[in-house]
Amino acid sequence: MLDPKKIRENFDEINSILNKRNFIIDKKKFESIDNNRKNIxxxxxxLQNKKNTISKEIGILKSKGEETTLQTESVEQINLELKEKQSLLIKAEDEYNDFLLNIPNILHKSVPHGKSDIDNKIIKYSNDENLEKMTKNTFVDHSEIGKLLNLYDQDIAVKMSSSRFSLLFGSFAQLHRALGSFMIDEHINNHGYTEVNVPLIVNSDSLLGTGQLPKFKDDLFELKNKKNFFLIPTAEVPLTNIFQNKIFDEDELPTKYTSLSYCFRSEAGSYGKDTKGLIRQHQFEKVELVNAVMPSKSDEALDSLLNCAEKILQLLDLPYRKVLLCSGDTGFSSYITYDLEVWMPSQNSYREISSCSNFGDFQARRLNSKYKDKSSKKKQFIHTLNGSGLAVGRTLAAIIENYQNKDGDIEIPDILRPYMNNMKLIKRY
RNA sequence: GGAGAGUUGGCAGAGUGGUCGAAUGCGGCGGUCUUGAAAACCGUUGAGCCGAAAGGUUCCGGGGGUUCGAAUCCCUCACUCUCCGCCA
Structure with a gap:
């Protein structure tokens, strides 16, 4: 949520930033909603003041044993008016909140102007040499290799569940599990993160806090039997909601949490896209990194978060590139977002494997997360950040494709071997 | 699942219909004293919203009700604790 005060005071500036993401605040509507609320x-x-004053008077009169009929009647009259006003107020507040909750975040000044992912700015490539070497091989899609090796199955999953689910068997399942452990270990051992095991079901308030609701309900799985329950689309939601209604001391910041969790997404509107393999599933595992920081530190925190995610790709020696999302592609809640994209040989393209964002105070405002400033002693909103470090299913797919040798065997990356009983190869036969 | 007890400010803990945003203690902050610190003493110390300010208003787990007036009475939901049962 944006600061309503800032919208009032710097309307044109904010609106022109939002225009870059194809959003326009209706000035007249905002002013009328804002003023309406204030007036009510x-x-x-x-009215409440009048009521309180007279009621106190009645108390005093009664204690003296004096007559109070006149006062009682006048409060009764006020109460009638008050009731009417209060119902108007509820309506006005709802309208006000609804309006504000549907405005996306402003953008960092370095976010490039653009409509869609084609306008994203490529910041760097990991190593072109590696890419060249890889592309000489004959590549088979990871799901094809998986089927060939009897380690991956989509057809059974469709029968027991639906499309966009799959099963991993044997070494694939083990490698998948190894990846999750390896990533988490890297973050907790080398980057100062605290591991958290989180609820996979959250309520609507939490989703409102991080910004998935009210706008993106269709992307979520909502539980039918119990009201107000949703499967998490990312561990960002529970991890960031650790900060809800909290006031940090300055020395508690930064707070850095990581979690390996399942994520559930309805993938509404992606029909026909990535129907094969592990790229786009209803259920997938992801290692998430979340930071709560002082406002002045969020730019550098994003750099550090990105480095943590990149480090995983580097340790796995996977070719990737770093991309700065343009205004039109930056998510609703985000102030600035970098994606890391891994090379997928079968698709002859880079695919998103991590998305790292600074949210500024956008989420903190919704969550009511503040810190107590030591010098001014005032409570101010913190900044929140998050990023994937990394999406586990997609990483598995990338390894299967990039580490496939000419015989069709899959080499296990060195760093994962301790997690795989020192297995070196997943053999074709 | 059954029976009972709770939920009050950063924490502990009073308050059972009127001047209570809330005693008291601890903690925090400021000061006196001290070479410095501790102790002692004095003062101060919740948040949101409206307002330029003065000030007003709301908040005692959430929601609703009774009343001129609710932290206090009633209903309801959530959570916590104790006992019993069941269970990974």
């Missing part, structure tokens, strides 16, 4: 608050409060 003023009216309601003055």
């Amino acid at each position: 608050i003023a009216d309601t409060e003055s």
